[in-house]
Amino acid sequence: MGNWIKLNRDITNHWIFQNAEYFKWWFDLLSMVAWRDHKVMHDAHLFTLKRGQVVASISFLSERWKRSNPTIIRFLKMLENEKMITRSVLYRQTPILTI
Numbered sequence: 001m002g003n004w005i006k007l008n009r010d011i012t013n014h015w016i017f018q019n020a021e022y023f024k025w026w027f028d029l030l031s032m033v034a035w036r037d038h039k040v041m042h043d044a045h046l047f048t049l050k051r052g053q054v055v056a057s058i059s060f061l062s063e064r065w066k067r068s069n070p071t072i073i074r075f076l077k078m079l080e081n082e083k084m085i086t087r088s089v090l091y092r093q094t095p096i097l098t099i
Contacts, residue, residue, distance in 0.1 A: 005030050016084075025065055025075060029085070032056065033099050045091045050098075057095045 005027075016022050032054045040049045049055065061072045076097075079085040086098045 003035070022075065025061075026079075026084075028065070029054065029056075029097065029099060033097070042094050043091070045094060047090060047094075049096075052099045054097050055094060056097050 011017050016026050033052050034049045034054065035051060037048055037050050039046060040055065042055050058069050058072050058076075061076075062069050065072065076085065076087065080087060084099065088096045088098070090096055
């Protein structure tokens with residue numbers, strides 16, 4: 001029973017809900033993150049992806065959302081500034097987003 005995303009009704013009062021594209025991207029990130037800790041293999045590295053994390057590069061999101069890299073970077077920086085996500089890199093090449 002781990003395939004659910006609970007959203008508080010107050011999301012409609014949040015700034016991200018005011019922009020349909022941003023909300024779509026936020027919801028997409030929510031749907032991509034791990035809902036439980038599990039081991040993953042990425043670029044020949046085995047590591048534990050923790051609940052709330054996803055391996056997602058700028059280029060991956062750019063292709064997925066059909067927007068330019070600078071647009072994706074601006075969006076992710078906005079989320080970081082609002083303390084909605086953190087970004088880190090494992091093994092010098094594996095981009096991890098944590099919600």
